[in-house]
Amino acid sequence: MEPLQPLQQFLPQxxxxxxxxxxxxxxxxxxxxxGVGILSLTASSEERRSILMTSLGNVWDANETWLILMGGSLxxxxxxxxxxxxxxxxxxxxxxxxxxxFRAVSFEFRENADNKLVWNVLFGxxxxxxxxxxxxxxxxxxxGIQVDAAGHFSGGIWDWxxxxxxxxxxxxxxxxxxxxxxxLILKTSGELQKTHYRxxxxxxxxxxIGALFITVSTPFLSDQARAQLFxxxxxxxxxxxxxxxxxxxxxxxxxxxxxxxVTPLIYTFLIFCLSFIGLGFVIFPNIIPPxxxxxxxxxxxxSLVFMLTFIGFLIPVVLSYNIYxxxxxxxxxxxxxxxxx
Amino acid sequence: xxxxxxxxxxxxxxQFALTAIFHMLWPVLTTGMAIYLVIIEGLWLKxxxxxxxRHARFWSKLYVLNFGIGVASGLPMAFQFGLNWxxxxxxxxxxxxxxxxxxxxxxxxxxxxxxxIMLFGWDRVxxxxxxxxxxxxxxxxxLSTFWILSANSWLQTPAGGEFVNGKFVVQDYFQAIANxxxxxxxxxxxxxxxxxxxxxxxxxxxxxxxxxxxxxxFARSLKVVLALAIAIAPLQIFIGHLSAEQVxxxxxxxxxxxEAQWDTVPAGQPADWSLVALPNDRAERNTxxxxxxxxxxxxLELKPKLDQxxxxxxxxxxxxxxxxxxxxxxxxxxxVAIGLFLAALxxxxxxxxxxxxxxxxxxxxxxxxxxxxxxxxPLGYIAVxxxxxxxxxxxxxxxxxxxxxxLESASNLPAGEVLFSLVGLTSMYSVFFVMALYFGxxxxxxxxxxxxxAPRTSSQTAMGLEPAQHGPDQxxxxxxQ
Numbered sequence: 001m002e003p004l005q006p007l008q009q010f011l012p013q014x015x016x017x018x019x020x021x022x023x024x025x026x027x028x029x030x031x032x033x034x035g036v037g038i039l040s041l042t043a044s045s046e047e048r049r050s051i052l053m054t055s056l057g058n059v060w061d062a063n064e065t066w067l068i069l070m071g072g073s074l075x076x077x078x079x080x081x082x083x084x085x086x087x088x089x090x091x092x093x094x095x096x097x098x099x100x101x102f103r104a105v106s107f108e109f110r111e112n113a114d115n116k117l118v119w120n121v122l123f124g125x126x127x128x129x130x131x132x133x134x135x136x137x138x139x140x141x142x143x144g145i146q147v148d149a150a151g152h153f154s155g156g157i158w159d160w161x162x163x164x165x166x167x168x169x170x171x172x173x174x175x176x177x178x179x180x181x182x183x184l185i186l187k188t189s190g191e192l193q194k195t196h197y198r199x200x201x202x203x204x205x206x207x208x209i210g211a212l213f214i215t216v217s218t219p220f221l222s223d224q225a226r227a228q229l230f231x232x233x234x235x236x237x238x239x240x241x242x243x244x245x246x247x248x249x250x251x252x253x254x255x256x257x258x259x260x261x262v263t264p265l266i267y268t269f270l271i272f273c274l275s276f277i278g279l280g281f282v283i284f285p286n287i288i289p290p291x292x293x294x295x296x297x298x299x300x301x302x303s304l305v306f307m308l309t310f311i312g313f314l315i316p317v318v319l320s321y322n323i324y325x326x327x328x329x330x331x332x333x334x335x336x337x338x339x340x341x
Numbered sequence: 342x343x344x345x346x347x348x349x350x351x352x353x354x355x356q357f358a359l360t361a362i363f364h365m366l367w368p369v370l371t372t373g374m375a376i377y378l379v380i381i382e383g384l385w386l387k388x389x390x391x392x393x394x395r396h397a398r399f400w401s402k403l404y405v406l407n408f409g410i411g412v413a414s415g416l417p418m419a420f421q422f423g424l425n426w427x428x429x430x431x432x433x434x435x436x437x438x439x440x441x442x443x444x445x446x447x448x449x450x451x452x453x454x455x456x457x458i459m460l461f462g463w464d465r466v467x468x469x470x471x472x473x474x475x476x477x478x479x480x481x482x483x484l485s486t487f488w489i490l491s492a493n494s495w496l497q498t499p500a501g502g503e504f505v506n507g508k509f510v511v512q513d514y515f516q517a518i519a520n521x522x523x524x525x526x527x528x529x530x531x532x533x534x535x536x537x538x539x540x541x542x543x544x545x546x547x548x549x550x551x552x553x554x555x556x557x558x559f560a561r562s563l564k565v566v567l568a569l570a571i572a573i574a575p576l577q578i579f580i581g582h583l584s585a586e587q588v589x590x591x592x593x594x595x596x597x598x599x600e601a602q603w604d605t606v607p608a609g610q611p612a613d614w615s616l617v618a619l620p621n622d623r624a625e626r627n628t629x630x631x632x633x634x635x636x637x638x639x640x641l642e643l644k645p646k647l648d649q650x651x652x653x654x655x656x657x658x659x660x661x662x663x664x665x666x667x668x669x670x671x672x673x674x675x676x677v678a679i680g681l682f683l684a685a686l687x688x689x690x691x692x693x694x695x696x697x698x699x700x701x702x703x704x705x706x707x708x709x710x711x712x713x714x715x716x717x718x719p720l721g722y723i724a725v726x727x728x729x730x731x732x733x734x735x736x737x738x739x740x741x742x743x744x745x746x747x748l749e750s751a752s753n754l755p756a757g758e759v760l761f762s763l764v765g766l767t768s769m770y771s772v773f774f775v776m777a778l779y780f781g782x783x784x785x786x787x788x789x790x791x792x793x794x795a796p797r798t799s800s801q802t803a804m805g806l807e808p809a810q811h812g813p814d815q816x817x818x819x820x821x822q
Contacts, residue, residue, distance in 0.1 A: 105409060
């Protein structure tokens, strides 16, 4: 292969980061959304469930839209990756889409229904399926997708189902429950808040166990990851991530014990951020692990520049009005069904 | 039938068609209705008449129901290109994917983010901020229409680059975005969403009027709808006509299918317009048909005799021309008939308005007219769907017209896998379609809340600094009563 020009190297890297950002924001924001959805299955009364749903009412559309942004930008920036990955992950992607449809539709129908039971269950189950589909997708991309010389998918339809992708899927579900719980700690009060201190604590431990398994097994099972990670200077970063991660988990557990309101969510955000950076280091410079790099899968440089011009400068704008949305709806959700809201 | 079940390409096409047809139903209403909501909220701010505010609150209940299903059913659309059409995605991703990325970042995110404020922010932001949010929702929705139509028009009339070894290399992005079909196709769809939602709002208003519920209240929305329809219904026919002319120039095979024209009509001759026909693809002729002599040359060129020939379907080899001619032919006629019917309904209602028959006191007696409006409510949807069938089935056998074949663009998936998702999505969609109709009609039967007070922020000049508390199920307040 001829050496890459600086621009041919730089542009795909920039887009790798932008897509990473979109995916990260999606996982963070729709993560608490899906987590609250899964937790709603355990809500003990209709009033509590209503509070849970209200905490999502104004944000779920926008949160889910990060996924559309991710899909569209991946399609434009790395057409080969968009095509091959989705082709390989047909079943988990369909499960995810079906779950997200269940969720969205039952969210709207529930508002208008007298008998809310069906829609409550469908909302929770949809959230769970979506999280599971995403977990399997993430897990199997992480593990590697079998491709031919042209980078096209050449594996079987059940390739995505392995014990490691199952582990990633279950861990992601736990992570979503954790972030959902800490979001609810922020948005609720009283008994309901206490419940979520408990669920958050449990979810912290279950997520931690899954994350430990994944972290430890990655360098042992994947030659590529080992080659990638155990070279200086990456070894220091890779060594640092678990240490920082454990520290943050400790801080999270302490804040939950002290019943702090804002810090649990912040620590959870940071833990997700750290996992993402770790994941990025393992995958980079590939976009279809284990063999297709971002340079091979990237669209033409002109295409990347064109997209960067328009999408790049819009990212701060998009972020600001998303933040504005959260600012407008800040504060606790209180049970004032009888008030004139 | 058995062939179909084991044919991945056919199943993938069927799945794309079904998901697109189902998805279309919801954004068609919300993009158009968003503009209506901007107008009605603006009228409230200008006149301070609370009934306009109550209108905004009432219609946004239907809006949110549709929006939710629209978002949900749009997800398969966003991923389907990769899932089922991987070779296509790889081949044209440099341009097509870029445009979809733009749609998400510029348009869809804007709409989804400000939707929260538009629906639940009445008591949290000052009225003018709320109005701006509504405007941004409407702007985002219609910007989505623009990008999607730009992308689809590019499939019809690819421009701005060339195919090198089966991969589209872009040379000029702006030229690709502003491809020959883009402007008129966008305008046609823009007016289609607006017209569809206007007649839905008009039809529901007519239903209340005929049932003598809140007659004065809904006479008002009917008149707002009518005032807009006076401009839009005729304009839409005109743009539709321009679009057909474009097809005549750029996609002659599609035009031949739309007209079930098997034999070429040479230049310098009059062309007949077929009114009813029974096209037979295998025999390459119409089994029988009724024609209006000379009408097609008037329709296309406003002349008794053609300047340019109309090529018949037989001018192409069967593998290079669209099939399912009957579907294209009748879909086109249904769309046109609906466009004409809606314009006629607008015209008659306007005359009644000018005669003073639509005042709150007299409108209740217009039983036939109101009945016609109720009948017209679903017609816009049918026109949009049939129009898209003409557009996309008529483009076949090409996925990118003249460049890339549909047959070569499908992912190499086992047929059973596609069948699984097809059956799953179809059964899910059928249930949700019925449920959406049920819940929509519930909202309508329940009716508006005419006692709804003005939002708390409307008398305040500045936004409160205290974080306001919001209660559970903070949907429009009347939903809780």
